[in-house]
Amino acid sequence: MSTPDVRLVDVTKRFDDVVAVDDLSLDVESGSFFALLGPSGCGKTTTLRMIGGFEQPSEGCIFLGEREVSGLPAYKRDVNTVFQSYALFPHLSVFENVAFGLRRRSVRGETLRGRVEAMLKIVGLAGMGRRKPRQLSGGQQQRVALARALVNKPQVLLLDEPLGALDLKLRKQMQLELKAIQHDVGITFIHVTHDQEEAMTMADRIAVMNDGRIEQLGTPTELYETPATAYVAGFLGVSNLIHGTVSGSDSVRLDRGPEVRVSAAALNGRTGHVAVGIRPEKIELGNGQPNALEGKIVEQAYVGVATQYIVETDCGRLTVYRQNASPGLNGASPGDRTTLSWSPDSSFVVDSMEESE
Amino acid sequence: MSFLHRHRNLTPYLLLAPGLLYLGIFFVVPLGFLLHQSLQSGNFDVGYAFTWAWGNYWDAIRGYRGHFIRSFEYAAIATVLALLFSYPLAYWIAFRGGRWKNLLLLFIVAPFFVTYLIRTLAWETILADQGPVVRVLRDIGILGQDGRLLATSFAVVAGITYNFLPFMALPIYVSLEQMDGRLIEAAQDLYASKWKAFVRVTLPLSLPGVVAGTLLTFIPAAGDFINAQLLGSPRNHMIGNVIQSKFLELTDYPAAAAMSFVLMAVILLMVALYARAVGTEKLTG
């Protein structure tokens, strides 16, 4: 494997008595789209600011490529940031905003004009160079911020919740555009967000952060299909967690239910108290699969592509999605008794988190 | 209520009315009166008569050219000095003041708790020939054995600079204070060193404050007479001193009125040129 573009080794950041980032290590591969995902206050911005050079780590080292950059000021790092608030220069035109970094690096004349205009075209703002930032819509300002950073062709681009201020529709559209732009320019992107759907849509790899530490790092599929902790399972999508005790190399006896089978790989040698997790769309209404639970439908909600059922069982309330493949509702309705079943391979196992229930 | 409803477009004018009324009574009317007076001839004993005496203006300009020029010279130097002192001061308070900000701002306006006249009189004592400053400067040889500070143009300019410093510092402080600190981070992110970030981002964004401060300092400084009277000698007198003495001592009202108008006209012209040079956009932000 080639050297990663960004490498954090045992990085800790303390503000007085607050530990914002706690002994965090991280490799970001060159050319990848990497997401830092986590709830508010978990240390995402602080991590990004240390990479950008706006904060210095209290402990640990940061490498950009081969180079250790601790102590190197922001303006000497080959990294650009798209700030959450955009931070466009209000006194400069769109063109001059985008040209700012190039001018500092003594790019002049036709080369400068050419590169700025080409970049404005990529982000869909051709012909708007003479406007001032305040004459643009929120989405357009966001693109200027992106163009202003990208035009410098940095080694790494840092994005701090750049889509946070946009409405849902524009956000979805920009997610896809950002991904396409990243694909075209081939620059490493590190994208901070607290929106799991956004991270899943855009990123090749995601680091789920909690309380200054990384809970799990992997591809969106890995994180979704085989979350390592109950926290990750709960943060990415909806998941049903049922508590039980390991009763064999591939089986778990549920606390208030039957014994169910799980894959030995998912169990991964755990013993004692665990939680079995099943995603709502992987549970069938009916007894077509090996693992089964009896229950009663208590709620039904039609959400377009699927119908969501809440089913009361001895092991608690479980959420089930059923795809609306044919017109109308799926037949089952509140009050009905039903059997829920799932395949051992589509469940995962995490350490039990009883204390947080 | 229903009247306002029916004539909704009148509302702004009604809101403006008290201010306009005030300006009308206390600014426009006296100004008209002054204009009328500036075209009179006669003297205090025989009385004044309106005679379209344009000669008053001619006399004002020809007789007191030196005073006019000195006024603008002193005002300009004091404005530049006040700017050089105020900018670092305002910058430091805005960005480094932390929790002491309000206290430091209070220090800037603290002189206003004592009247202008008393403050300037205090400087007269400080700069006096027997005062501590002159004695020290003589001892270390910066001033000759009979060198003095009082009654020099240095003292007058220093007095003006001191008295108008807050008018320069406060608008600059406000424009720096309201600046988004993330813009400086953005500039540094885009390869600007601290100095370049200041020149390309902080300074241009604080220009409205600089422009407001220079106007608030230069305009009253050009018409000032207290500093020249208390800290200067007759050789340092400004046009304000002449106007003051013509009005209050020589009771030559028409000449004083004509000089006031000339002063006003020149200041207006200078402000207009200045505003054009820096762009009126800077005045409104």
Ligand SMILES: Nc1ncnc2c1ncn2[C@@H]1O[C@H](COP(=O)(O)OP(=O)(O)OP(=O)(O)O)[C@@H](O)[C@H]1O
């Ligand atoms: N300059 C600072 N001084 C003191 N504490 C700070 C500072 N910056 C961040 N913190 C603290 O560090 C922790 C992590 O903050 P950070 O801004 O990295 O969170 P975040 O994950 O970006 O959150 P959000 O999603 O809300 O932006 C928080 O508890 C915050 O209060």
Ligand SMILES: [Mg+2]
């Ligand atoms: Mg943040």
